[in-house]
Amino acid sequence: MSHFITTHNTEGKAIFSNKLAAEQLNIPSPMGSTTILSTSHHAPCDPSTEKDIDHYDHDRTNGLPPGMICPPNGYASSILTFAPGATTPMHRTMTIDTVVCIEGVMLLQLDSGEERTMKAGDCMMQRATLVSVE
Numbered sequence: 001m002s003h004f005i006t007t008h009n010t011e012g013k014a015i016f017s018n019k020l021a022a023e024q025l026n027i028p029s030p031m032g033s034t035t036i037l038s039t040s041h042h043a044p045c046d047p048s049t050e051k052d053i054d055h056y057d058h059d060r061t062n063g064l065p066p067g068m069i070c071p072p073n074g075y076a077s078s079i080l081t082f083a084p085g086a087t088t089p090m091h092r093t094m095t096i097d098t099v100v101c102i103e104g105v106m107l108l109q110l111d112s113g114e115e116r117t118m119k120a121g122d123c124m125m126q127r128a129t130l131v132s133v134e
Contacts (some may be wrong), residue, residue: 001035005017007019009098030086031083031088032083040055041073087132087133092128100122101120
């Protein structure tokens with residue numbers, strides 16, 4: 001997957017940044033892999049500078065701190081790829097996550113005992129809930 005980032009030239013016109021290589025890096029995890037699409041260590045992001053691009057460069061190369069899916073006080077967009085048969089323990093992320101099933105089937109279990117099965121094309125907005133995935 002190529003990844004293109006826009007910025008502005010000195011005349012204020014939109015251009016494609018050449019600051020980073022276009023190829024994406026996949027960070028292996030016990031569940032599969034993570035591809036970090038964007039991060040910023042400040043929200044909201046200030047697009048008049050390129051600090052967010054610098055943050056993203058660091059985070060996509062080094063990963064985020066253990067147990068974190070986004071920088072404190074910032075944001076992240078990532079693609080999580082689950083290996084067949086992978087499961088997660090019951091966990092809570094203090095974030096609002098949009099989960100889209102691209103391929104396969106996932107069973108979502110909430111701490112209340114409720115369950116839903118996600119198939120390709122299904123979407124969930126996860127709002128700081130305790131959830132496990134199999």
